[in-house]
Amino acid sequence: MTLKRFYTILSAMILINLLYGPLVRATDSGLACPDWPLCHGKFVPEFTFQIFMEVGHRYYSGILGILVGIGFIWILRNKETRERLGIAATLSLFFLISQVILGGLTVTKLLHPTTVNLHLLNAVLLLSACLTVRLLISESRSSVFQWKRPGKYFFVFVLIVVLYQLFLGGKVSSHYAGLACPDFPTCYGEWFPKMIGTIRFQMEHRLFGYIATLSVLSLSAYGILYLNNEKVKKCLKIAAYLISFQILLGAMNVLYQLPKLITGLHTLNGVLVFMFCFIAAFYHFRSEEKEVL
Numbered sequence: 001m002t003l004k005r006f007y008t009i010l011s012a013m014i015l016i017n018l019l020y021g022p023l024v025r026a027t028d029s030g031l032a033c034p035d036w037p038l039c040h041g042k043f044v045p046e047f048t049f050q051i052f053m054e055v056g057h058r059y060y061s062g063i064l065g066i067l068v069g070i071g072f073i074w075i076l077r078n079k080e081t082r083e084r085l086g087i088a089a090t091l092s093l094f095f096l097i098s099q100v101i102l103g104g105l106t107v108t109k110l111l112h113p114t115t116v117n118l119h120l121l122n123a124v125l126l127l128s129a130c131l132t133v134r135l136l137i138s139e140s141r142s143s144v145f146q147w148k149r150p151g152k153y154f155f156v157f158v159l160i161v162v163l164y165q166l167f168l169g170g171k172v173s174s175h176y177a178g179l180a181c182p183d184f185p186t187c188y189g190e191w192f193p194k195m196i197g198t199i200r201f202q203m204e205h206r207l208f209g210y211i212a213t214l215s216v217l218s219l220s221a222y223g224i225l226y227l228n229n230e231k232v233k234k235c236l237k238i239a240a241y242l243i244s245f246q247i248l249l250g251a252m253n254v255l256y257q258l259p260k261l262i263t264g265l266h267t268l269n270g271v272l273v274f275m276f277c278f279i280a281a282f283y284h285f286r287s288e289e290k291e292v293l
Contacts, residue, residue, distance in 0.1 A: 065099075072089045120170045166274060169270060172201050180197070209247070213247060245269060
């Protein structure tokens with residue numbers, strides 16, 4: 001197996017785990033095992049559905065951890081790959097270690113909202129690090145990072161906005177605010193209800209979601225109209241389609257009373273929006289072509 005294929009599979013597996021994790025949450029399985037890293041004091045406990053979901057998530061995450069470690073060692077063993085990929089590989093190992101710690105704290109702190117939210121964001125950063133390794137492998141040796149690119153602050157702004165929107169989505173989930181507003185797009189028939197209790201988390205997520213949608217669509221339009229890199233254009237188009245689909249998933253979450261699969265897909269699709277914006281930014285800042293403003 002080549003290093004390129006290895007990190008392609010690894011990135012895809014991490015993406016799958018970003019669906020698995022929210023499903024654990026959606027099925028109320030997060031505390032099916034009250035201890036960590038064992039479950040009821042056993043490595044292989046007696047299974048119920050919820051224990052199966054929680055322990056399965058741990059097993060799968062453990063496999064991912066081993067693979068991240070293998071990839072790190074693989075890269076460091078070769079001088080050429082170490083020089084080109086060493087920083088991204090080291091970041092992936094760092095985010096892996098922090099993810100393990102946050103996973104343990106999520107259980108021992110009884111699903112405290114802060115640890116739950118950080119656990120999600122750290123998983124996205126782990127994916128980003130592994131994805132960076134995968135993208136760098138395909139780049140030519142002469143390809144270098146170039147900060148002085150047109151629209152550079154626009155790309156950075158959109159990445160921050162989408163990542164923060166994922167954080168707000170995590171707050172809705174961790175505070176059990178998914179149905180704080182039983183209707184959509186209004187909340188109890190009001191566009192701007194009183195920001196109290198769990199309604200605040202739900203409305204923050206909705207209102208900032210409109211900002212995130214406008215930001216992604218604007219960046220996509222900018223890329224299509226003014227940039228020459230076809231890879232950047234393609235990724236931004238996909239991000240635009242996904243952010244539009246994200247609104248539909250969000251509405252379905254509310255109107256159909258948080259169906260478990262839709263809840264998981266809502267998180268996964270949000271991560272995909274970030275991922276394609278990230279890939280677009282990667283190619284934009286490494287392209288050597290001169291582009292028309």
